[in-house]
Amino acid sequence: MEYPIRVLHLVRYLEQGGIQNLLMNLYRNVDREKVQFDFLVCGDGVFDDEVKRLGGRIYQMHYLTDLGRKKYEYELVDFFKEHKEYKIVHSHLNEISGIVMEAAKKAGVPVRIAHSHNTGNNNNFIQKMYKIYLKSKICKNATDLFACSKEAANWLFKRESNKATIINNGIDVERFSFSESSRVEIRNLYKIDEKCVVLGNVGRLIKQKNQIFLLKIFYYYHKMNSNSKLMIIGDGNLKDKIAKQIKNLGLDKYVILVKPTEQIEKYYNAFDFFVFPSLFEGLGMVLIEAQISGLRCFASNNVIPKTTKITDNIYFVDLKNSPKEWAKMIPISNEYNRKKLIIKDNNYDIKKITDKIQNFYLKEQRENE
Numbered sequence: 001m002e003y004p005i006r007v008l009h010l011v012r013y014l015e016q017g018g019i020q021n022l023l024m025n026l027y028r029n030v031d032r033e034k035v036q037f038d039f040l041v042c043g044d045g046v047f048d049d050e051v052k053r054l055g056g057r058i059y060q061m062h063y064l065t066d067l068g069r070k071k072y073e074y075e076l077v078d079f080f081k082e083h084k085e086y087k088i089v090h091s092h093l094n095e096i097s098g099i100v101m102e103a104a105k106k107a108g109v110p111v112r113i114a115h116s117h118n119t120g121n122n123n124n125f126i127q128k129m130y131k132i133y134l135k136s137k138i139c140k141n142a143t144d145l146f147a148c149s150k151e152a153a154n155w156l157f158k159r160e161s162n163k164a165t166i167i168n169n170g171i172d173v174e175r176f177s178f179s180e181s182s183r184v185e186i187r188n189l190y191k192i193d194e195k196c197v198v199l200g201n202v203g204r205l206i207k208q209k210n211q212i213f214l215l216k217i218f219y220y221y222h223k224m225n226s227n228s229k230l231m232i233i234g235d236g237n238l239k240d241k242i243a244k245q246i247k248n249l250g251l252d253k254y255v256i257l258v259k260p261t262e263q264i265e266k267y268y269n270a271f272d273f274f275v276f277p278s279l280f281e282g283l284g285m286v287l288i289e290a291q292i293s294g295l296r297c298f299a300s301n302n303v304i305p306k307t308t309k310i311t312d313n314i315y316f317v318d319l320k321n322s323p324k325e326w327a328k329m330i331p332i333s334n335e336y337n338r339k340k341l342i343i344k345d346n347n348y349d350i351k352k353i354t355d356k357i358q359n360f361y362l363k364e365q366r367e368n369e
Contacts, residue, residue, distance in 0.1 A: 001362075005036070007361055008039070009023060009038070010100055014039060015204070017234075018117065018169065018282070026354050029172070061075055080109055081107045087111055091114055092117060094156060104141070110143070112142050119280050139157060145165065147164045147282075148169050149166065150166060168283075169285040170349060182270070198228070199272070199274075200231050200268065200272075201231070205238045209278055215230070217277065219251065220326075235259060268289060268293035272296075273297070274297040276297065277319060280302050293338070298329060299317070301319065
């Protein structure tokens with residue numbers, strides 16, 4: 001076997017997000033003399049430069065919604081046939097993985113992995129019916145099924161979920177541990193005084209992440225504590241709507257929108273509380289990161305599995321509660337001890353997760369040579 005073997009990952013963009021953060025955490029820790037990651041994406045992303053620095057290749061093609069199903073599948077088949085160096089294709093596109101797996105099988109790719117990262121979607125009835133059809137193609141065409149949790153496996157793979165390998169979303173604990181110097185650096189950058197209470201949120205600006213509801217929470221919180229700010233880190237198709245809502249609520253001076261960044265760990269240090277009212281989550285990786293940073297977290301009870309609770313610093317709140325009720329739960333003082341978290345088991349240790357994935361790739365490559 002020639003090293004490094006090259007594994008092709010499919011993800012929509014290399015942007016800040018749970019899936020992408022997992023992939024980058026794996027990529028930074030994998031033995032790149034043995035395994036290299038390449039990516040097939042649909043546009044530019046925040047991690048592109050880092051991937052290239054690490055020796056990865058990035059290919060771009062139009063997404064399903066731009067091409068339609070037939071043309072999207074044809075282009076995938078052509079890509080896989082053109083790049084016969086890829087014996088392992090690893091798709092992170094949830095339901096769309098049905099098309100990817102079928103195309104990879106037609107092109108003769110021997111190892112086809114479908115990876116579930118979620119527990120729901122925001123589609124309308126017709127879209128949901130179409131996605132159910134796509135789901136049915138996954139198990140017929142994939143050689144292996146991965147999921148970030150049992151709940152995510154149940155959602156995407158249905159009756160075949162018991163065949164899925166659970167891959168916990170690994171975290172670099174040292175990287176996300178609390179740093180006083182990073183806290184000072186980011187707060188100085190945005191001219192935030194130490195007494196100011198900063199509520200933080202990290203996630204794509206999409207319906208799933210429920211940031212419009214978050215703004216309403218902050219509206220009531222700011223009424224109780226005028227020396228407060230909300231910082232949201234992410235990008236997405238609701239950016240303009242969120243900006244308009246900020247203006248409508250009169251919060252222009254108190255809400256900070258930050259573009260996705262490679263140094264996300266520094267921003268957790270600048271927060272005082274993490275607020276995460278998502279409509280659904282396959283795992284909620286940012287909650288793990290926030291807890292490792294020592295933050296008190298307030299998350300929707302729709303975030304599953306509850307194994308995201310790795311400290312006593314996380315509180316699950318019903319989305320049926322009003323924004324005002326959410327706001328009342330968050331303390332108005334930021335005077336609490338940010339302790340460095342030590343994870344006693346290895347469920348989220350990135351080095352353990354990386355070893356598991358790397359060994360799988362190497363084994364499959366050997367068996368298919």
